[in-house]
Structure formats: C-alpha cells, structure tokens
Amino acid sequence: MTVTDEEWFDEAAGPLVRPYAMTGGRTRSTTLGLDLITLVVAMHTVSEVDLDQEYARILQACQQPISVVEVAAQVDLPLQVVKVLLSDLIIQRHIIFRSAEAQTSESPSQHVLQAVLDGIRKL
Amino acid sequence: MAYGNSDQQRVQPTRATKLVIAGGFGVGKTTMVGSVSEIPPLRTEELITEASEGVDDLAGVEQKTTTTVALDFGRITINEDLILYLFGTPGQDRFWFMWDELARGAIGAVVLADTRRLDSCFGAVDFFERRGLPFVVGVNCFDNAYRYGTEEVRAALDIDDHIPVLLCDARERESTKQVLVTLLQHAMAEARLAGTVS
Numbered sequence: 001m002t003v004t005d006e007e008w009f010d011e012a013a014g015p016l017v018r019p020y021a022m023t024g025g026r027t028r029s030t031t032l033g034l035d036l037i038t039l040v041v042a043m044h045t046v047s048e049v050d051l052d053q054e055y056a057r058i059l060q061a062c063q064q065p066i067s068v069v070e071v072a073a074q075v076d077l078p079l080q081v082v083k084v085l086l087s088d089l090i091i092q093r094h095i096i097f098r099s100a101e102a103q104t105s106e107s108p109s110q111h112v113l114q115a116v117l118d119g120i121r122k123l
Numbered sequence: 124m125a126y127g128n129s130d131q132q133r134v135q136p137t138r139a140t141k142l143v144i145a146g147g148f149g150v151g152k153t154t155m156v157g158s159v160s161e162i163p164p165l166r167t168e169e170l171i172t173e174a175s176e177g178v179d180d181l182a183g184v185e186q187k188t189t190t191t192v193a194l195d196f197g198r199i200t201i202n203e204d205l206i207l208y209l210f211g212t213p214g215q216d217r218f219w220f221m222w223d224e225l226a227r228g229a230i231g232a233v234v235l236a237d238t239r240r241l242d243s244c245f246g247a248v249d250f251f252e253r254r255g256l257p258f259v260v261g262v263n264c265f266d267n268a269y270r271y272g273t274e275e276v277r278a279a280l281d282i283d284d285h286i287p288v289l290l291c292d293a294r295e296r297e298s299t300k301q302v303l304v305t306l307l308q309h310a311m312a313e314a315r316l317a318g319t320v321s
Binding site for chain 2: 035036037038039065067069070072073078079080081098107108110112113114115116117118119120121123
C-alpha cells in the first residue's frame with residue numbers, strides 16, 4: 001500500500017497492482033481466523049479516515065454488519081485478499097468483527113437449529 | 124441501520140450460520156440457493172495456485188498455474204439476531220479444501236442429485252459421511268428425466284436408512300423449503316442422538 005512521492009498516475013487509471021500485491025504478499029497466516037461468515041462492521045465512515053482505495057472500498061461495504069464472503073462479492077476481490085485487508089482494518093480498529101456461531105462451537109446449538117427451522121417455515 | 128459514528132447509532136453485529144448445497148456440476152445448486160435466498164445469488168472467487176499437471180514439464184522446474192474457484196451463495200435473514208447463509212459447493216471435486224471451510228461449523232448439507240448422473244454426487248455423500256455432517260439427499264426432478272423412486276436412489280447411492288432422501292424441484296421455493304425443513308429436522312435429531320450418547 002505504498003504511495004511514492006512521485007505519483008505519475010491518477011485514480012481514474014484504476015489499481016495498478018495485482019491482488020496479492022495489495023496484501024503485501026501476505027496470505028493465510030495473518031487473517032485473525034476470519035471465516036466465510038464472520039460478521040464485520042465498520043466503526044467509522046469512509047470520510048472519517050484516510051485510507052487507500054481498496055481499504056476504503058472495503059470499509060464502505062462494512063457500514064452495516066456484513067459477512068466476509070459478502071464483502072468479497074461486493075468489492076469483487078478474491079476471498080483470501082479480502083480477509084487480509086479486513087484483518088488490517090480490524091487491527092487498525094476501523095472495523096470490528098464477531099466470530100461466526102459456527103466458529104464458537106463445533107456444530108450449531110439446538111437453539112440455533114430451532115431458530116433456523118422456524119425461520120425457514122415462515123418463508 | 125443508519126450510518127453514523129457514535130456507539131449509540133451502531134448496530135450490533137448479529138450471528139451467522141450456514142448450510143451447504145452440494146452435488147455435481149450443473150445439477151441445480153445455484154438454482155436451489157436462489158429459490159429461497161432473499162438476495163439474488165452472489166458469487167465470490169478464490170484464487171488457487173496449484174502445481175500444473177502437465178506431463179511435459181521441464182524436470183526440476185516447478186510449474187504453477189493459478190485457477191479461479193467460484194463460490195455461489197445466498198442469504199436468509201432468520202430473525203433480527205441470526206442470518207443463514209446457503210453455499211453452493213464449487214462444481215469441481217478437486218477443490219476439497221474449499222469444502223472443508225464450507226463444512227466447518229455448518230448446520231448440515233443438501234446433496235442435490237440428478238438421476239441421469241447419480242455418480243456425480245458420490246463424492247459429496249462420501250465427504251459428508253466422513254465429516255459426520257448431517258445431510259439429506261434431494262433428488263432434483265428435471266422435466267425430462269425418468270423419475271426414480273427415492274428408495275431406488277437410496278439403494279444406488281448406498282445411503283443409510285436414517286438419512287432422508289426426498290424428491291424436489293430446485294426451482295420451486297416451496298419444494299426447496301421442504302428440503303431445508305427436512306435437513307433441519309434431521310440435524311436436530313442427530314444432535315439429540317449425539318447428546319444422549321456422550
């Protein structure tokens with residue numbers, strides 16, 4: 001995410017870096033255990049903070065609680081890239097996350113199963 | 124759900140859970156997701172770097188190719204506190220590592236079967252049996268397909284008697300609801316059973 005002193009391109013040119021360059025080459029070990037359905041939500045609006053373009057797009061997508069996989073679909077970046085960028089934003093306290101129900105226990109509780117059953121019947 | 128920057132305005136993240144819809148390529152997984160999802164099915168992609176399988180690679184030179192695996196999913200807001208995600212598995216069986224992440228902590232799975240190509244769901248049945256993940260088999264009734272009975276499908280797939288097998292039409296919301304209700308009831312029965320054993 002480095003911007004040099006000599007900016008010879010403008011934003012209209014779009015990203016000049018390949019997806020994994022956005023993450024500084026980081027992959028699986030640094031994503032705080034983020035799962036497909038981990039829910040994330042922004043603590044700031046985009047206008048409140050000064051972020052590079054890809055981070056800003058992700059922060060914008062997280063203005064309401066949203067799952068990691070939905071963020072990836074919205075910003076149209078590969079899942080693993082989104083997990084790394086989200087982790088950065090979490091570490092910088094721009095975003096908070098709540099572990100999925102799925103991660104807190106091996107399998108969903110009877111309470112969750114019953115709620116889902118009731119919800120599907122009501123569809 | 125207003126935008127804002129004060130803690131008072133902030134909506135609390137809710138909880139999320141998921142289930143998996145598996146089956147061979149073109150069997151109607153995404154159609155089934157779309158029949159009950161509150162949003163049109165979304166697609167996300169994962170980049171996979173793998174050793175290429177060519178036979179004429181130069182010895183000692185590691186060849187790698189990047190492949191894209193697409194993952195389709197939908198969403199149902201169960202209540203103000205709980206969101207259900209429905210994931211269609213990637214059609215290609217070799218992406219098992221994606222299945223691992225999909226299955227981890229899931230409620231259960233629907234194995235969608237096409238009677239014209241029953242063998243294409245053997246892999247999914249094996250996977251969920253090994254993982255101990257509750258699953259049901261939905262036999263998708265395509266218009267021009269010969270309709271086998273559920274017991275014929277059960278026998279062909281060698282599925283235990285306690286695992287539900289039912290006919291369905293993945294395009295129909297009510298039919299998909301019935302499949303999901305059956306899956307939930309099955310998962311709850313399995314969980315109760317596990318509870319009394321341990």
